[in-house]
Amino acid sequence: MSSASGRLSARKWQHRSHHFTGALSHPGVRNSLVSLRSLIQQPVKVTTPSGANADEQEEVGNLVDVVVASTESPYPPVVAMVLRVENHKVRLEANWVERIDANGVLLKSLPKNLPEFSRRQGELLLAKDLLDRQLVDVDGVNVVRATDLYLAPLLGRMCLVGTGDHGWWSRYWPHRLSKKNQSDIYGRIIDWASIEAFPAPDTEDGIRIQVAHRGLRKLTPAELADLLEKLDRLGRMELLDNLRPEKAADALEEMEPDKLAALLREASADRAASLISSMEQDEAAEALRDLEPEEQEAILEHLPARSAESISKLLAYPEVLAGGFMNPMVVEVSPDDTVEQVRQKLIGLGDHRHDIDAVAVVEDGQLVGDVPLFDLVTAAPNTRMSELITEEAPTTVDVDAPVNEVLERLVDSRASSVVVVDGDNRPVGRIMADDLIDSLRQGLRRFYVPRFLR
Secondary structure (H helix, E strand, C coil), rough: CCCCHHHHHHHCCCCCCCCCCHHHHCCCHCCCEECCCCCHCHHHEEECCEECCCEEEEEEEEEEEEEECCCCCHHHHHHHHEEECCCCCEEEEEHHEEEEEEEEEEEECCCCCECCCCCCCCCCHHHHCCCEEEECCCCCCCECCCCCCCEEECEEEEEEEEEEEEHHHHCCCCCCCCCCCHHHHHCCEEEEHHHHEECCCCCCCCCCCCCHHHHHCCHHHHHHHHHHHHHHHHHHHHEEEEEEEEHHHHHHHCCCCHHHHHHHHHHCCCCCHHHHCCCCCCHHHHHHHCHHHHHHHHHHHCCHHHHHHHHHHCCCCCCCCCHHHEECCCECCCCCCCHHHHHHHCCCCHHHHCCCCCCEEEEEEEEEEEEEEHHHHCCCCCHHHHCCCCCCCCEEEEECEHHHHHHHHHHCCCCEEEECCCCCCCEEEEEHHHHHHHHHHHCCCCCCCCCCHH
């Protein structure tokens, strides 16, 4: 598990400037921006019917919310509005709107009947679902709060094109995009195409809100970990739900231990177990160490029996001993196995490819050799494993070996991993060089580090 020092690049948030991409790169769009906060609760007007003064307008109600379609488009189009008319919330379809600008909402005409508002499948209410909520700026790799949202016309339709985190004061003094403050506001508006939103998944109408999160795919595990640490509970769980299990596991492994422990505590036991089960067992054990014994037990009860047993064994060792941070995944083969048989066995272990650099040759339960993968690749298929065992003893450490001893064994042998053995020389785990580096980064204890590694 990496520490903050291992994620410096992910900590350096990109600074937003006046350089725009996407829809906001077009001056016409920027000059047409309309602040959602400046519209909410404002009167909605309709032009007086033909025969009267053309400039005269009549108020029909107040704007409560703006409805957009949660489509595949990076800029969701406005499809309707929620108005308050005589203490009733009604639905007004967008095709009745003449224009939306800094002066407010003007209708072409007013339909005879305005139905009570009800949300339809695939719709988002901007004020209710997104305003003041946390959003993920994928391009900037940051978490922002949507203190305002911005609309603008695109290809003949009014669309959601941006958001801005302008501070708490913007809630009480909503922005009007005048010539005077445009320049300052522009520098803090983020193009909606780079935003991932996490609205509450269910509504009071029983409709489940689903939002595509394709932008998350391009983020690294370290960047995702930073976002998980900054998001609130709802956002964290929604983000994890939209990641592939292996990527979610990688992101969790990059989180700071205390933040990961908090995430597991706020999840239900079965949900926490689901997250833990996608991690390597040594990483899963490390994630559980900061929890109380009863919390650990509750999560382990929801894991498959074999996984729970393996993780429990790791937790039984102090984290500064080899048994506490080894990976119990060891590929064991017989001296009589052929290279081809071992290759076939490895094919079925693709999910563990990052934790396998050699195979342990075991006879009568005891370790007799440790054959690197390179030797397997270069050997003839019918070669027996006994023929690949060298006279040099395998690089091993006892299960109770402290971290500094593991480090010294790796340095002395120039190996990429060491096999962890018990008192009877039976292999019980393997420690890769990167596992050791992770332990060093965590600063588990002060111990000797060779000078050339300082």
